[in-house]
Amino acid sequence: MSAEVVAAEGFELDHRIERDTVLVGRLGICEVRLMNDSAYPWCLLVPMVADATELHELTRIQRCSINDTSCLLATVMMGLFSGEKMNVAALGNVVPQLHIHHIVRFSDDQAWPGPVWGRFPATPYEPEALSLRVADLRAALSLDDTGPIASLTDNAG
């Protein structure tokens, strides 16, 4: 199942997601993006499907692909960061473009046990720490080093 088969033409990343995240890579039909908030290991899966806002409005093949990618991402993040709990959520009340949060939680993180949204302003990574975290995620996700990561440098400045 290739991205071309199930992802519609015309996908464009929301500018708010682009501003707040950096691209880790592409997996299945999704972009994997790291939230630029060092308070938590926090990634978004953004299905590259034009105008998608709700998981339940996708086709079954799209949902299955996203489900598998979500499982892989959650497993890799929990292993890489020795997490205590994974939070997975599709909210989209502020930014309607479909995006699925994957957040590694610890019982000593600043928002525990509450959800992370709207609690604290983001703590951006230092540039080196950001590059390192993206590299760690790419390696753990077996993402090809030659893949398109142009927007990483675009965003990380």
Next chain:
Amino acid sequence: MSAEVVAAEGFELDHRIERDTVLVGRLGICEVRLMNDSAYPWCLLVPMVADATELHELTRIQRCSINDTSCLLATVMMGLFSGEKMNVAALGNVVPQLHIHHIVRFSDDQAWPGPVWGRFPATPYEPEALSLRVADLRAALSLDDTGPIASLTDNAG
């Protein structure tokens, strides 16, 4: 694919989920439960899998079944309540038993556009309104009237 095939023996509902919700019915390998908070149309899917805490630790067949049930539930809830946005989330920081929130959101609800958790105390339904809402959900989900709803009356008292 029957519940017996993919749901492990020994599933027991967490007492906090039991306290805060009423059973709507069983779909696939999940219990569908209505949160007793009239502020939002809010259901939980609770996979009947013993000791499950993380979606990514389930088998693929379990995940696919839950994904299909989630899609059906979200579609039905959005139709039944003419919702503006669906919020789907597996958090579990307070109650680790795996449960997936499905919350219909409106731009004039009390927590919009923030997430609902930890914002306002629950506003329990009046008994008649609770029964009506459960009946509406059962009808919309095509749940058999003869199915097990004992804990509905247990909880709704």
